[in-house]
Amino acid sequence: xxxxxxxxxxxxxxxxxxxxxxxxxxxxxxxxxxxxxxxxxxxxxxxxxxxxxxxxxxxxxxxxxxxxxxxxxxxxxxxxxxxxxxxxxxxxxxxxxxxxxxxxxxxxxxxxxxxxxxxxxxxxxxxxxxxxxxxxxxxxxxxxxxxxxxxxxxxxxxxxxxxxxxxxxxxxxxxxxxxxxxxxxxxxxxxxxxxxxxxxxxxxxxxxxxxxxxxxxxxxxxxxxxxxxxxxxx
Amino acid sequence: xxxxxxxxxxxxxxxxxxxxxxxxxxxxxxxxxxxxxxxxxxxxxxxxxxxxxxxxxxxxxxxxxxxxxxxxxxxxxxxxxxxxx
Numbered sequence: 001x002x003x004x005x006x007x008x009x010x011x012x013x014x015x016x017x018x019x020x021x022x023x024x025x026x027x028x029x030x031x032x033x034x035x036x037x038x039x040x041x042x043x044x045x046x047x048x049x050x051x052x053x054x055x056x057x058x059x060x061x062x063x064x065x066x067x068x069x070x071x072x073x074x075x076x077x078x079x080x081x082x083x084x085x086x087x088x089x090x091x092x093x094x095x096x097x098x099x100x101x102x103x104x105x106x107x108x109x110x111x112x113x114x115x116x117x118x119x120x121x122x123x124x125x126x127x128x129x130x131x132x133x134x135x136x137x138x139x140x141x142x143x144x145x146x147x148x149x150x151x152x153x154x155x156x157x158x159x160x161x162x163x164x165x166x167x168x169x170x171x172x173x174x175x176x177x178x179x180x181x182x183x184x185x186x187x188x189x190x191x192x193x194x195x196x197x198x199x200x201x202x203x204x205x206x207x208x209x210x211x212x213x214x215x216x217x218x219x220x221x222x223x224x225x226x227x228x229x230x231x232x233x234x
Numbered sequence: 235x236x237x238x239x240x241x242x243x244x245x246x247x248x249x250x251x252x253x254x255x256x257x258x259x260x261x262x263x264x265x266x267x268x269x270x271x272x273x274x275x276x277x278x279x280x281x282x283x284x285x286x287x288x289x290x291x292x293x294x295x296x297x298x299x300x301x302x303x304x305x306x307x308x309x310x311x312x313x314x315x316x317x318x319x
Contacts, residue, residue: 029255045247048254055258098261102254109250210265217273224279231287 014212021205028195028202036195045109050195052102054203056125059099060163062092062207063132067160070153082149085156087214089135091207096129124170131159 032050039046066088073081103122104114116122138155142148188196 043247045250047251051254051258094261094265098258101257101261105250105254105257109247206262210262210269213269217269217276220276220280221272224276224283228279228283231283 014209014216017205017209017212021202021209024198024202024205028199031195031198036192037189039192042110045106048102048106048109050199051203052099052106053196054200055095055099055102057200058203058207059092059095060128060167061204062088062095063128063163064160066092066156067158067163070156070160073149073153074157079145079149082153083215083218085153086139087211087218089132089156091211091214093129093132093135094210095203095207096125096132099125100129120170120173124166128159128163128166131162135159 028050032047036047036050038044066085069081069085069088072078073085103125107116107122108114135152135155139148139152142151
């Protein structure tokens with residue numbers, strides 16, 4: 001590529017992913033509100049389940065993914081893996097905020113409280129969020145790019161390993177108030193299960209699309225800066 | 235098996251459901267808006283860079299042909315085309 005040409009802001013893959021996301025979200029919403037049956041105990045309030053649970057699953061998977069990408073960065077020393085790890089964690093934080101807010105709204109409607117401190121699932125998720133809330137301050141406190149990437153990767157790996165351990169610990173704890181979705185105790189009717197799966201796919205697609213846009217924007221900005229320096233404009 | 239309602243329950247909780255979905259889409263919308271602003275800034279930066287790169291080389295690059303057979307002007311117009319797609 002010539003030093004005076006600049007990369008396109010998007011590609012065919014990103015466009016296809018965006019179209020799939022834009023198609024999946026209305027389909028999921030239609031299934032949630034017009035196809036899935038209403039649950040007897042919680043009634044219409046249970047519809048939050050199709051948003052809150054996929055958000056939580058995608059958030060936690062994103063954190064783990066960030067850790068795996070950080071491992072790749074430490075193994076290969078390629079800057080791209082660090083960037084991917086950063087974007088995965090950054091997006092998971094945003095989705096995590098959505099999970100906490102939708103969860104609180106559901107708790108308020110279902111239990112009459114915005115937050116229940118004795119509920120292990122809620123508190124453990126908050127602990128994970130607070131842990132990852134320190135990722136960006138840690139990262140941007142280091143000026144040297146090499147060191148920044150290395151330290152951030154170590155953090156992402158340790159915190160990423162903590163996520164499944166934390167999930168297992170909560171699962172194994174005896175005090176349950178939180179509704180179980182996945183596992184032996186979950187017996188969703190087929191219509192509910194199908195709607196849940198479509199919602200999960202839609203949220204995962206949204207996550208992937210936003211990650212790709214964020215990556216493209218970051219790469220473009222980095223390239224812009226490096227080109228500016230190369231051409232002596234900075 | 236999760237019990238299903240035989241009749242449509244009262245609508246006292248509809249507000250919570252609406253609030254949850256609205257909050258989520260508001261978060262996504264705010265994020266997309268921030269992203270759009272940042273991308274606009276990058277595009278403006280690219281445009282300025284292109285303009286500044288063109289200025290000092292105007293005289294020197296007239297008729298100059300690159301290895302891929304494209305003149306500098308062609309390359310710039312292609313780059314600009316890709317930038318706005």
